[in-house]
Amino acid sequence: MIRRATLSLNYVTKLKQSILNNLIDEYLSFMQKCINTLWNHNIFEGSFVPKKYYLHIRTSLTERYKQCAAKQALQNVKSQRKRTKKTKPVICKATLELDQRFAQIKKGNNTFDLWIKISILGGRPIYLPTKRHHHFNSFYNKGWELLKSCRLRRTKQGFFLDVFFEKQLPPIRKLGEMVGLDLGFRKLAVISDGQIVGGTLKQEIERFYRRKKSHLIIKEHINSELKKIDFTRIRVLVIERLRDVKKGRSKKARKYKKKRRNRYTNRLLSHWAYRHACTKLELLCEENRVFLIEVYPYWSSQVCHKCGSRGIRRDEKFVCPACGYKGDADYNAACNIRDRGLSLGVYGPQSSNYFPLVPVVSMEEV
Ligand SMILES: [Zn+2]
Incomplete structure (x- = not known):
């Protein structure tokens, strides 16, 4: 059983905000180009994208980020193929599926009890402060396992990080x-x-x-x-x-x-x-x-x-x-x-x- 909790990243400074914006824009434009290529080459299978399909795309993303974005592009294309009406996906939501190489959750000890470490394009990673809340704690303190992949989102309300918790369930009920x-x-x-x-x-x-x-x-x-x-x-x-x-x-x-x-x-x-x-x-x-x-x-x-x-x-x-x-x-x-x-x-x-x-x-x- 997997459950989601959303952390707000709106405590960050203007500078970090612009860095994040930069990262998200670059990531999304790369992903859209990747989707276009995959769609034109009819690649709707597999779990990762061979390098030759995104070598020509000009971007300032690091090699790791490229892999990550290409994988997300492939997932997008694959899910669209399952529909009856098949049209090329166009990205309209700013959502980045990140794993532990890009985002890590660290405990803090000042006013902010959590810090999110995010790798950026070139240079040292940035640290974003956030606060735990009741919903997060209800998983965090009750033996749920925090999964390593997370989801970075940008909406009208600001930046958010979705984290996921998992718990092994007892077998299904046999009485009743x-x-x-x-x-x-x-x-x-x-x-x-x-x-x-x-x-x-x-x-x-x-x-x-x-x-x-x-x-x-x-x-x-x-x-x-x-x-x-x-x-x-x-x-x-x-x-x-x-x-x-x-x-x-x-x-x-x-x-x-x-x-x-x-x-x-x-x-x-x-x-x-x-x-x-x-x-x-x-x-x-x-x-x-x-x-x-x-x-x-x-x-x-x-x-x-x-x-x-x-x-x-x-x-x-x-x-x-x-x-x-x-x-x-x-x-x-x-x-x-x-x-x-x-x-x-x-x-x-x-x-x-x-x-x-x-x-x-x-x-x-x-
Ligand atoms: Zn009757």
Whole structure:
């Protein structure tokens, strides 16, 4: 399991800032030229770039930096090739993937408790002061291993260094139940074991989506709500596979945007929030050693989970005319999702995720 922490490098002097700017500009322009060459020569394989492809590029980068930038260029090109629409990558974010040869983290003993040593183009390395923070310490002091590669970024807000921590995880859980989880906006998450979190998500979005940093507020709200899920009795979590998010940006949607901006923004935000919640759930499952599976998303809220026939959904209520079941619509959807997970046969030996079937026991009985 790998987690990221970001250190701010905004305590540096003007001189060091200009040195950093210089380095980043040179690096990025070299990388873009490298991408162009690789793209023209159809090189989309391998893990490092032979020297002959960047010998002709004029730059003041050192040999080591050239290797590093070329490698990053190759990664860029490779990831672009995996897409369906293949266009030559153009660098727009100032991000440098550095390893320990270029950046090292040192302990400090004055007001700054960390110093970042960065090699520059010619001359001695520079030292950039930074401060630890709560998020960094939560890994640093708790037995996580600090990885040697890091990421230097330049944004509108200044310079940042992303560092990564790694921890070996215990094996995946073998006791507990399989549950389904339904994500929504009236209630953020409803689980088939009866848990409900984030009952006020819709109100939060309505309250904040006009603000400048609305997405940050909503992100934080989603994170803190999803953290409340009690995983102690859960062994496998089933969620719906993400619906097509791009639909929101079709031609129709653009027209829609001109006419009714508010509803459009609201809709995009809710799409985005859905995606964000999925990613957060993945992380939580990894931390709690819960197995996560995805099932197809259609009809889960229309079908009755007791008898399988189509029911009537009105807002938060679900009624089944065939068997007379009445209940919460989201809870019904969560049960349907769980049943789909059960029918997938994740426990079967033919599945790549096979682990031996253990009788479902609650944690207290162990
Ligand atoms: Zn029914």
